[in-house]
Amino acid sequence: MRICMLGSAGWYDTPLATTPCVYIESDEYNIFIDAGLGFAKADTVLNPDKPTLLLISHFHLDHVYGLHTLVKLRLKQPLTIAFHADFLPAFHQLVNPPFTVPVEHLPYPVELKSIDFGYNDHIIYNLEAKPLKHTGLCLGFRLELDGLVMAYCSDTSLCPTAVELAHDADLLIAECSNVPGTIDQGWGHMSPEEAARLAVEAKARRLVLTHFTSSNYPDRSAKEMAVEAARTVFGATTAAYDGMEIIL
Ligand SMILES: [Zn+2]
Ligand SMILES: [Zn+2]
Numbered sequence: 065m066r067i068c069m070l071g072s073a074g075w076y077d078t079p080l081a082t083t084p085c086v087y088i089e090s091d092e093y094n095i096f097i098d099a100g101l102g103f104a105k106a107d108t109v110l111n112p113d114k115p116t117l118l119l120i121s122h123f124h125l126d127h128v129y130g131l132h133t134l135v136k137l138r139l140k141q142p143l144t145i146a147f148h149a150d151f152l153p154a155f156h157q158l159v160n161p162p163f164t165v166p167v168e169h170l171p172y173p174v175e176l177k178s179i180d181f182g183y184n185d186h187i188i189y190n191l192e193a194k195p196l197k198h199t200g201l202c203l204g205f206r207l208e209l210d211g212l213v214m215a216y217c218s219d220t221s222l223c224p225t226a227v228e229l230a231h232d233a234d235l236l237i238a239e240c241s242n243v244p245g246t247i248d249q250g251w252g253h254m255s256p257e258e259a260a261r262l263a264v265e266a267k268a269r270r271l272v273l274t275h276f277t278s279s280n281y282p283d284r285s286a287k288e289m290a291v292e293a294a295r296t297v298f299g300a301t302t303a304a305y306d307g308m309e310i311i312l
Contacts, residue, residue: 065089065090065210065212066089066309066310066311066312067086067087067088067089067214067235068086068087068089068109068308068309069086069087069102069237069274069304069305069307069308069309069310070082070085070087070096070102070103070105070106070109070306070307071083071084071100071101071102071103071105071130072084072102072274072276072303072304072306072308073276073277073278073281073306074218074219074239074241074275074276074277075126075279076126077101077278078278078282080305081276081278081305081306082100082102082105082130082306083100083101083126083127083129084098084100084102084126084127084218085098085099085102085103085105085130087106087109088207088209088214089109089111091209091210092115093115093117093188094111094114094115094117095116095117095118095119095188095207095209096117096118096119097120097121097205098119098120098121098128098218099127099128099129099130099131100126100127100128100129101129101130102306103130103131104130105306106133106136107136110139112139112140113141114141115141115142115143115144116137116139116141116142116143116144117146117187117188118144118145119146119187119191119203120146120147120151121196121203121216121218122148122151122198122200122201122203122219123151123154123155123158124200127219128154128158131158131164132159132163132164134159134164134167134170135164135165135169135171137170137171137172139171139172141172142172142174142175143170143172143174144174144175144187145167145174145175145176145177146176146177146179146184146187147203148178148180148193148201149178151201152176152178155176179193179203180193181193181194181195182194188207189208190207190208191206191207194206194228195225196220196223196225196226197220197221197223197225198219198221198251199250202220202252204216204218204220204229205229206229206233212312213232213233213234213235214233214234214236214312215230215233215235215236215237215238215268217229217236217238217262218238218239218274219239219241219275220252220253220254221248221252221258222254222261222262226238226262226266227262227266229266230263230266230268231266231268232266233266233268234269234270234312235272235310235312236262236263236270236271236272237272237274237304238259238262238263238271239253239254239259240254240256240274240275240290240303241276242254242255242256242258242277242280243255243256243280243281243286244256244257244289244290244292244293245257255293256273256291256293256294256301257293257294257296257297259273259294259301260293260295260296261297261298263297263300263301264297264298270300270302271294271298271301271302272301272303272310273290273291273294273301274303276290276304287303290303291303
């Protein structure tokens with residue numbers, strides 16, 4: 065399984081990083097999680113011969129404002145876009161004039177599917193989704209692909225559902241919005257130590273920190289400090305950067 069971190073910033077883009085998007089190439093699918101501006105690079109990584117799935121955790125703008133680049137893709141197989149049914153009005157508002165072209169005008173077939181709490185075999189086998197602890201509804205994901213488990217927990221504070229989603233995961237991709245040593249002020253975000261505690265409690269094998277809030281993490285040295293702080297709690301931690309590739 066090949067994973068590429070296309071967008072590793074949170075809130076807004078910086079010269080170093082774009083907003084959230086993860087690409088996973090499995091044996092059968094191209095899977096994207098979240099469509100921040102990192103999604104604008106989707107065409108550089110995907111395999112156009114495989115069906116493509118885009119999962120959206122929530123509709124804070126940093127997770128969806130790359131949707132207007134859907135028109136850039138040239139897919140030979142259909143695209144499925146999946147999110148919780150509560151976000152359907154927001155999706156239709158955003159992916160339509162005056163913001164961008166409607167899905168009916170894209171140069172490939174698109175199907176919209178609703179993600180439910182629990183298993184979502186109607187979208188892809190072994191996709192589990194649960195509500196995280198954020199300012200509004202936000203889904204975390206657990207995917208079992210090619211015999212490996214990958215969990216994605218962003219945006220969230222450290223909560224029991226995140227631990228459940230990441231249980232025994234081969235790879236946990238978790239957000240790191242806050243700086244080391246800080247306590248969240250009710251936004252529903254984590255510090256590096258909290259993300260590391262999540263990995264420990266879940267018994268995950270490997271942690272990749274992402275969603276580095278741009279105001280908190282303006283440069284590489286700030287991210288290095290985050291990794292240092294996280295490693296005091298969970299050794300197998302690395303920081304995502306745009307273009308980072310992980311082979312599982
Ligand atoms: Zn965010
Ligand atoms: Zn958010």
